[in-house]
Amino acid sequence: MPDQTSPPASADLQEPTGYRRVFAVREFQAVFAAFALSLLGTVVGEIALTVLVYGLTGSPLLSALTFAMGFLPYLLGGTLLSGIADRYPARRVLVVCDLVCAGCALIMAAPGTPVAALLALRCVIAVVSPVFSGTRTATLAEILGDGDLFVLGRSLLRMVSQSAVLIGFGLGGVLLTVVTPRGALAVTVTTYLCSALLLRFGTRRRPATAQGGPLVRYSLAGAREVLGDRRIRALLLLLWVPPMFMVAPEALAAAYADEIGIGTATVGLLMATMPVGTIIGEAYAGSALSPAARSRIVLPLASCGLLPLLVYPLAPGLVWILAALLVTGLAGAYTLGLDRWFVDAVPKELRGRAMTVHTAGLMTIQGIGMALAGAAAEFWPVATVVGVVGALGTACCLGLVLEVRRTSRGPMGETGLTTI
Structure with missing residues (x-):
């Protein structure tokens, strides 16, 4: 007669615990890999773009402004375009955002692109970024549920974000000793494209969660509802x-x-x-x-x-x-x-x-x-x-x-x- 007080053999060994539970979800593996690639590419691209602008202009102000362009347009994209995250299928939004960023980085990497265009393209990426991030976070709740797995998934992405900044700045500095700033931007293009492929074929299509009127009005209404x-x-x-x-x-x-x-x-x-x-x-x-x-x-x-x-x-x-x-x-x-x-x-x-x-x-x-x-x-x-x-x-x-x-x-x- 089996011992009723003993747990089933190897049950505890086979049950994923902690962060392992999140990685057991196949779709999250794709989201995690895509996030790490695109984030690393973004950090390397920021360093390369700053060096490129300084090399073209010799202006510390314009070089610093290149970094500032990564912050300022966030508010614009996050308020006027936030409705995209709810009104369109999430996978499509994520892939299109990656492709837009890849296209911008490709133009940046092209010889002869003027400084004004470089700064404008940096703004485009910054406008797209909050839409991408918000959609990805909302998708995590669909993939992992809105319970403990979601919390652990968000935590992992934050840790990757912190690590990418530490690693990316070092990697970007080393990379720029081997290739030109435009060459480093070409690496960024590759990371965005790989992210798009992972999201397209590693996650399943989900319908939009809401419908609404004109995009800007719908987005602003959502912001008012959130803050209200x-x-x-x-x-x-x-x-x-x-x-x-x-x-x-x-x-x-x-x-x-x-x-x-x-x-x-x-x-x-x-x-x-x-x-x-x-x-x-x-x-x-x-x-x-x-x-x-x-x-x-x-x-x-x-x-x-x-x-x-x-x-x-x-x-x-x-x-x-x-x-x-x-x-x-x-x-x-x-x-x-x-x-x-x-x-x-x-x-x-x-x-x-x-x-x-x-x-x-x-x-x-x-x-x-x-x-x-x-x-x-x-x-x-x-x-x-x-x-x-x-x-x-x-x-x-x-x-x-x-x-x-x-x-x-x-x-x-x-x-x-x-x-x-």
């Missing part, structure tokens, strides 16, 4: 506001290194520490914590994540500064539980537009955060600015945490809001 709902707005702001303050130490890394006299060699370390912390925090929360535990840590981490930046004005030394940046990055694990709350709060027919607005707002508000931090550092020491950012950011996050608690739509225990 108190619960969704509170969650959205909690996804946006902490990153707005977190970018300040990275944006001011070079100035801070100069201020304390540690040399430019440590600038990369100052810029990389927080993303490394974010990757570690998300990886741990996604693999070691249950969905309930991830929900319980949302509000405490969102409330306290910026507090380590208060050590900057104390000038404790580089090791302590790096430790503060690492801990702030670790606190980014709050987004896993918050992602679940957000997708639960948004109606399915609004999901594509909501995700597009989220992406556009996140990129825009980080750009604003960088600009404000840089402006403040013109008048006050960098250490003081970052310390004030930590204090002001904590106050804003506490206010948002209270608003999220007030707008809870279910029993407090189900959302984890009793933890603070």
Whole structure:
């Protein structure tokens, strides 16, 4: 007679756990590979384009403007074109966006393309990007469901995004020692085309989730509906506001290194520490914590994540500064539980537009955060600015945490809001 107290043989060994459950979904494998390829190509392309524009003009302003073009049009595409994510089949939208980006990169790589055209094409890619990102996120909810698998899938893509920035800048620099900037842009074309092929043949066709009138009116109506709902707005702001303050130490890394006299060699370390912390925090929360535990840590981490930046004005030394940046990055694990709350709060027919607005707002508000931090550092020491950012950011996050608690739509225990 079998032992009734023993689990079935090898059941635990065969059951995927943590992030392995997400990779067990075949369609997600295609989405993940496509995202990694296109993102890596985008980072390499940004470096190559910046070097190309500087080489053609000799102007630091135009070279910097090339980077800025990657932020500014996000708001335009995310508000006026967000309806595309809901009104057209997702696979078609994703493939067309990749093809548009590939076409832009191909023209950039062509000899003789003038600087004005290079900047205009950069804007086109930036306008398309939030539509692509919002559609992909909404598609993840279709592929993985809107439960724990969706949260883990989103987390994986965020970790890839953080890693791609760290790896891509290094890879782009090495690549430019071997090929010309236009040659590096040709590599970007290839990554976009590979992404399009993976999405076309690795995911299945799904119908549009909604219909509407004229695209711009439909998109703006969706943005108003998203921002007009108190619960969704509170969650959205909690996804946006902490990153707005977190970018300040990275944006001011070079100035801070100069201020304390540690040399430019440590600038990369100052810029990389927080993303490394974010990757570690998300990886741990996604693999070691249950969905309930991830929900319980949302509000405490969102409330306290910026507090380590208060050590900057104390000038404790580089090791302590790096430790503060690492801990702030670790606190980014709050987004896993918050992602679940957000997708639960948004109606399915609004999901594509909501995700597009989220992406556009996140990129825009980080750009604003960088600009404000840089402006403040013109008048006050960098250490003081970052310390004030930590204090002001904590106050804003506490206010948002209270608003999220007030707008809870279910029993407090189900959302984890009793933890603070």
